[in-house]
Amino acid sequence: MFGAFGRAFRTPDLRKKLLFTIAMMVLYRVGSFIPAPGVDYAKVQSFTSGENALLDMINLFSGGALVQLSILALGIMPYITASIIIQLLRVVIPRFEALHKEGQSGQTKLTQYTRYLTIGLGILQATTIVTLARTGQLFGGGESLLVDDSWVTAGLMILTLTAGTGVIMWMGELITERGVGNGMSLLIFTSIAAGFPGIISSVAGGNNGFRNTVIFIAMVVAVVAIIVFVEQSQRRINVQYAKRMVGRRMYGGTSTYIPVKINIAGVIPVIFASSILQLPTMLAQFGDPEKGWVRWVSENLAVATAPLHLVLFTVMIIFFAFFYTAITFNPDEVADNMKKYGGFIPGIRAGRPTAEFLDYVITRVTTVGALYLALVSLIPTFVFILLGIENIPFGGTSIIIIVGVGLDTVKQVDAQLQQRHYEGFLR
Numbered sequence: 001m002f003g004a005f006g007r008a009f010r011t012p013d014l015r016k017k018l019l020f021t022i023a024m025m026v027l028y029r030v031g032s033f034i035p036a037p038g039v040d041y042a043k044v045q046s047f048t049s050g051e052n053a054l055l056d057m058i059n060l061f062s063g064g065a066l067v068q069l070s071i072l073a074l075g076i077m078p079y080i081t082a083s084i085i086i087q088l089l090r091v092v093i094p095r096f097e098a099l100h101k102e103g104q105s106g107q108t109k110l111t112q113y114t115r116y117l118t119i120g121l122g123i124l125q126a127t128t129i130v131t132l133a134r135t136g137q138l139f140g141g142g143e144s145l146l147v148d149d150s151w152v153t154a155g156l157m158i159l160t161l162t163a164g165t166g167v168i169m170w171m172g173e174l175i176t177e178r179g180v181g182n183g184m185s186l187l188i189f190t191s192i193a194a195g196f197p198g199i200i201s202s203v204a205g206g207n208n209g210f211r212n213t214v215i216f217i218a219m220v221v222a223v224v225a226i227i228v229f230v231e232q233s234q235r236r237i238n239v240q241y242a243k244r245m246v247g248r249r250m251y252g253g254t255s256t257y258i259p260v261k262i263n264i265a266g267v268i269p270v271i272f273a274s275s276i277l278q279l280p281t282m283l284a285q286f287g288d289p290e291k292g293w294v295r296w297v298s299e300n301l302a303v304a305t306a307p308l309h310l311v312l313f314t315v316m317i318i319f320f321a322f323f324y325t326a327i328t329f330n331p332d333e334v335a336d337n338m339k340k341y342g343g344f345i346p347g348i349r350a351g352r353p354t355a356e357f358l359d360y361v362i363t364r365v366t367t368v369g370a371l372y373l374a375l376v377s378l379i380p381t382f383v384f385i386l387l388g389i390e391n392i393p394f395g396g397t398s399i400i401i402i403v404g405v406g407l408d409t410v411k412q413v414d415a416q417l418q419q420r421h422y423e424g425f426l427r
Helices: 002-010 012-031 041-046 053-061 077-092 094-101 104-135 151-178 183-194 196-204 209-231 268-285 292-300 307-328 331-340 352-386 396-419
Strands: 234-241 244-246 249-251 255-261
Touching: 002 012, 002 396, 012 151, 012 183, 012 396, 077 094, 077 104, 077 151, 077 183, 077 268, 077 307, 094 104, 104 151, 151 183, 183 196, 183 396, 196 209, 209 352, 209 396, 234 352, 255 352, 268 292, 268 307, 268 352, 268 396, 307 352, 331 352, 352 396
Parallel strands: none
Antiparallel strands: 234 255, 244 249
16 A cells, blocks of 8 residues: 555656645645634633534534634635535425436536535634624633634624635535545545544543553544445346347447445434434523423533434434435436336336336345434444543544545546556445
């Protein structure tokens, strides 16, 4: 693998892409440490996040920028949310589904809508964070984190944080266009990976630090092995194409397969479940702490180790795994396309029987994928509970994203190396 890295850097055009990608990732990390205008940096440094699960999640995808209240404090989260919303709207709005089927021109239009929605969500999230910082409720403590409480300062911060979201979106698209891999995914990878040294340090610095660190590293290695095995697994559905004459030439007569991944939905169900579970926590922040419903939410939903939180989290992951798979894989559409080009599954009649068979296979595969997602997401939580660590520093979502993005990037570099007759990363 290291030899393949050397060959990649010895290839001029690929070296240029890799260096550009690394430069943008470094620039993104530098921006995470530049405080937003109007922030009292000394006060920010005296507080730590950890009691607000929603802010912890945003902070995870911003690589610690939220704790610093930097110009990139919102991170990639608004873009992720906007992309998910646009995909879900394809089910509700026929126009979006039509654009999705139009090819490159339709995808360009959907990307434009995603950008607009990202900016709108950025304004909403920036306003929420600035309001919480202004009232002293962002990290607790009840003390304002701004240099003054004027609306001019608050407005300048909202404008800066929203502009930071636009810059992150632009950087991600530049990496996709001129670098290697998916730009947005690599920025998420950078944000999460940047927090791992701090997590290991916090685990090692507690009681039974050496034992906990060894167990933590062993858990990460085991989870990575499970993720790599499942993400690389697929159910291949054999497809045979009949021979047909077009003019004087004969086409078809070939055999291929439809690769169905075990985890079709990716990490989206986990993000959905986490986001929805944090909504009651966010609403409880604005309520009176003495009220019964606020205390109930704080004890049962805001705590990651609470039994009700774990049960709801698991159920939502399984539900959204099936839901997202249903809107991204349409058996009827696949069966119609196969019939149109003379393809059929051996032993299955074309048309409706093919669609029913595909639906049956997808349901079985998605069941395994949903259980896998729930298991991987909960393993770190249970390990931290056994270790006696109250504040869960991260979940299985982080490892899934890091391993998934890493595998995808390595495959893309490997494909470009093989185009030049090199051996590549994967054998």
